[in-house]
Amino acid sequence: MGGLIIFGIVINATITVVLGASGEFPPILVAIMASFSALSILGAIMIGRGQRRLGARMIFIGALPFVPIGLIAVFGAREVLDELKREAFLRKST
Amino acid sequence: MTYELKHRPDGIAGTNLTLGLALTLLVLSAVPIVLAGRGSPTSVVGFIFLAKALMNRNRTVVTLHEDHMEMKAAALASRDFVRYSEIVGLEERSPTKVFAHTGGKRYRLPLIYLGTQDQALLLETLRTHVNTRARDQWAASSSSAS
Numbered sequence: 001m002g003g004l005i006i007f008g009i010v011i012n013a014t015i016t017v018v019l020g021a022s023g024e025f026p027p028i029l030v031a032i033m034a035s036f037s038a039l040s041i042l043g044a045i046m047i048g049r050g051q052r053r054l055g056a057r058m059i060f061i062g063a064l065p066f067v068p069i070g071l072i073a074v075f076g077a078r079e080v081l082d083e084l085k086r087e088a089f090l091r092k093s094t
Numbered sequence: 095m096t097y098e099l100k101h102r103p104d105g106i107a108g109t110n111l112t113l114g115l116a117l118t119l120l121v122l123s124a125v126p127i128v129l130a131g132r133g134s135p136t137s138v139v140g141f142i143f144l145a146k147a148l149m150n151r152n153r154t155v156v157t158l159h160e161d162h163m164e165m166k167a168a169a170l171a172s173r174d175f176v177r178y179s180e181i182v183g184l185e186e187r188s189p190t191k192v193f194a195h196t197g198g199k200r201y202r203l204p205l206i207y208l209g210t211q212d213q214a215l216l217l218e219t220l221r222t223h224v225n226t227r228a229r230d231q232w233a234a235s236s237s238s239a240s
Contacts, residue, residue: 071145078170078172082172085172086175
């Protein structure tokens with residue numbers, strides 16, 4: 001799960017850097033993609049610090065402009081949210 | 095005892111059809127590359143379908159546990175956890191459109207993604223639990239009446 005998120009975020013960041021370095025795209029577009037990419041990275045940091053739900057939702061939003069390749073990070077975030085749901089369900093059972 | 099019901103390979107919602115569609119799109123998208131040296135948008139769609147087919151291949155859609163079940167209709171869908179004891183009834187609108195009603199929520203069973211035997215197993219499991227619960231409630235109400 002962590003691997004998918006990290007891999008997805010790295011790909012998103014790489015795409016942003018490549019687009020920015022190419023010089024063929026408007027700076028505003030690169031800036032927007034960079035901010036979404038930064039949001040994903042922040043989301044991953046939040047997950048690492050224990051705020052998993054918020055972090056996963058940030059990754060969802062941050063990966064949107066990079067779809068379809070951004071779906072890799074989205075899958076990782078989805079797994080985090082599913083795990084939270086499972087924990088809440090099992091806690092209710094006990 | 096836990097049963098894992100996997101995504102069906104055949105049928106309209108099966109992975110084989112998605113895979114076939116993906117390969118067709120990829121082959122079609124190779125034509126402009128070969129002829130004119132230019133890429134085509136259909137290659138992106140082809141890769142998306144290919145990713146979808148490979149992800150769904152052998153994916154567990156429903157897990158039946160002793161006292162609850164887990165459902166994940168699509169790879170990006172959220173995972174639903176439903177206790178059998180919370181299911182008050184099944185609404186069967188068609189063979190593949192069945193809803194499980196709990197106190198507050200209604201869950202559509204992902205039957206279309208399951209093979210015939212798995213569909214039957216899932217429905218039988220839920221019907222048994224619903225009928226058992228109804229019978230127990232009836233027994234409790236008749237014993238309290240008498």
